[in-house]
Amino acid sequence: MITCQNITIQYGQEKVVNNLSFEVNQGEMFGIIGPNGSGKTSLLKAIGGGIIPKEGEIMIDHRDLSAYQSKELARKLAVLPQESDTAFSYSVWDVVALGRYPHQKGWLQGISKRDEDMITQALLQTDTYQFRTKPLQQLSGGERQRVLLARALAQEPDILLLDEPTNHLDISHQMGLLNSLKQWSHERKLTVIAVLHDLNMASLYCDRVLLLNEGSSVALGTPVDVMEEKQLEGVYQTSLQRKEHPAVPSPLITFTPERTEDFAVIKDLKVERLHEWIKIESSQKWKTLSSAVIGAGFRWHHQFVNRHVDKNYSADNVEMEYGQYLREKGLDPNDTLGMMTAAFLEDASILISKPSSPAIYVMISAGVSNAVDAATAHQQADWIPVMGTINIWVFIEGNLPEAAYIQAVMTVTEAKAKALHDEHVIDSVSGTIATGTSTDSVLIASSQSGVRYPYAGTITPLGKEIARLVYKGTRDAIKRNKIRRESL
Numbered sequence: 001m002i003t004c005q006n007i008t009i010q011y012g013q014e015k016v017v018n019n020l021s022f023e024v025n026q027g028e029m030f031g032i033i034g035p036n037g038s039g040k041t042s043l044l045k046a047i048g049g050g051i052i053p054k055e056g057e058i059m060i061d062h063r064d065l066s067a068y069q070s071k072e073l074a075r076k077l078a079v080l081p082q083e084s085d086t087a088f089s090y091s092v093w094d095v096v097a098l099g100r101y102p103h104q105k106g107w108l109q110g111i112s113k114r115d116e117d118m119i120t121q122a123l124l125q126t127d128t129y130q131f132r133t134k135p136l137q138q139l140s141g142g143e144r145q146r147v148l149l150a151r152a153l154a155q156e157p158d159i160l161l162l163d164e165p166t167n168h169l170d171i172s173h174q175m176g177l178l179n180s181l182k183q184w185s186h187e188r189k190l191t192v193i194a195v196l197h198d199l200n201m202a203s204l205y206c207d208r209v210l211l212l213n214e215g216s217s218v219a220l221g222t223p224v225d226v227m228e229e230k231q232l233e234g235v236y237q238t239s240l241q242r243k244e245h246p247a248v249p250s251p252l253i254t255f256t257p258e259r260t261e262d263f264a265v266i267k268d269l270k271v272e273r274l275h276e277w278i279k280i281e282s283s284q285k286w287k288t289l290s291s292a293v294i295g296a297g298f299r300w301h302h303q304f305v306n307r308h309v310d311k312n313y314s315a316d317n318v319e320m321e322y323g324q325y326l327r328e329k330g331l332d333p334n335d336t337l338g339m340m341t342a343a344f345l346e347d348a349s350i351l352i353s354k355p356s357s358p359a360i361y362v363m364i365s366a367g368v369s370n371a372v373d374a375a376t377a378h379q380q381a382d383w384i385p386v387m388g389t390i391n392i393w394v395f396i397e398g399n400l401p402e403a404a405y406i407q408a409v410m411t412v413t414e415a416k417a418k419a420l421h422d423e424h425v426i427d428s429v430s431g432t433i434a435t436g437t438s439t440d441s442v443l444i445a446s447s448q449s450g451v452r453y454p455y456a457g458t459i460t461p462l463g464k465e466i467a468r469l470v471y472k473g474t475r476d477a478i479k480r481n482k483i484r485r486e487s488l
């Protein structure tokens, strides 16, 4: 365990670390983050015994750092500094062998079998074994960084101090290094203290992080607690957003560049309405949330396709087939949002909001042959996908937080269910009024500019207009669909 108590570090008269106290537990992965010049390296050097604090105490396993002999300290603790003197022309093997010095009784003794094994293991763990006969000078910056890490590992320390260890490393070696450190901290109880500039790497890999600013502690805790949006903005003096990582429960920090391009606007939407598709194109991208076949989830898009397919359409891999279709039409599937329906697109509704309301553009296609009542659906047999779909697209000129997107989806769903109720659309299995169809899809698209709409529930200005348009548009599309079906 490492204990830092009331540490103050000074260069001449300048205090660069001010009265810091914290503990790092055995087997912990501990990150030090903060802007340039905030004292991270100075603190790490002090923990490694490289500089002596002006005030305070640093203890390793309850023993004052100054009480350790240098060789004894080197068996306990290894350091990977920010920049190393790599001018010497030793081979990679010899550089890593230097890490065994603290374990040797004297220079004359030479290296033992165990030393050799540890050197080989360290080279393999850092993916540098293939360079072992090369002079260090002939390696790239990232390769050299990995060799110096191998040297630190060959020391077999209990504590590893790393100053920006991912500097110079490509993304695969960054992940490889941090995955290994995490594994060693779990399995071998290796204690890792790392200065990290990449907030997302710190968030993903550190058990706890210390946020420094001008030599003082701003926050200390788990990444979830420390990576608070306003706190980071205050310390780093930059605009950022905190999101959640899609696969693991860690915060993800994103930065927004100043925009130089224009924002999307409704009057710029170009609509092509054919039997085969309704295609909407915009010169600028919209931020979308959808359940589309192509481009689902939160994305950005400027091409939107609602494709008509035969009611007996089937494909082994619908996404692949749809992607192929788009490519044949000259559209890039990575850049296009694609839905499909068996409904006749000639019957679709396209509506625009009133001038005094929030600016909204709506497209609705409605086929109801596969109508389902959500309240009685549990009585039905397993789902057999049939193309009788209601697809609803809502474009909004405005700036919406994610919560408002979800409220917009709720408002759309409620307005659609009410439209089906008022059109007496029946679930053919239960004989009750349907609330939707089994393959309905929705798109909410926002320009993310102009008026901010924090909410889109049914009683907000935005929600009221979405609900009015979706209710009317769904009823009109169902009516036209009904007339067509009766005439067939």
Ligand SMILES: Nc1ncnc2c1ncn2[C@@H]1O[C@H](COP(=O)(O)OP(=O)(O)OP(=O)(O)O)[C@@H](O)[C@H]1O
Binding pocket: 011, 016, 034, 035, 036, 037, 038, 039, 040, 041, 042, 043
């Ligand atoms: N040897 C030194 N002599 C005098 N001042 C120093 C010395 N080393 C660092 N400093 C000063 O101490 C302050 C803290 O430096 P330190 O390197 O600890 O910051 P850091 O947070 O690691 O910065 P960076 O993110 O830029 O690496 C800075 O203002 C720096 O100029």
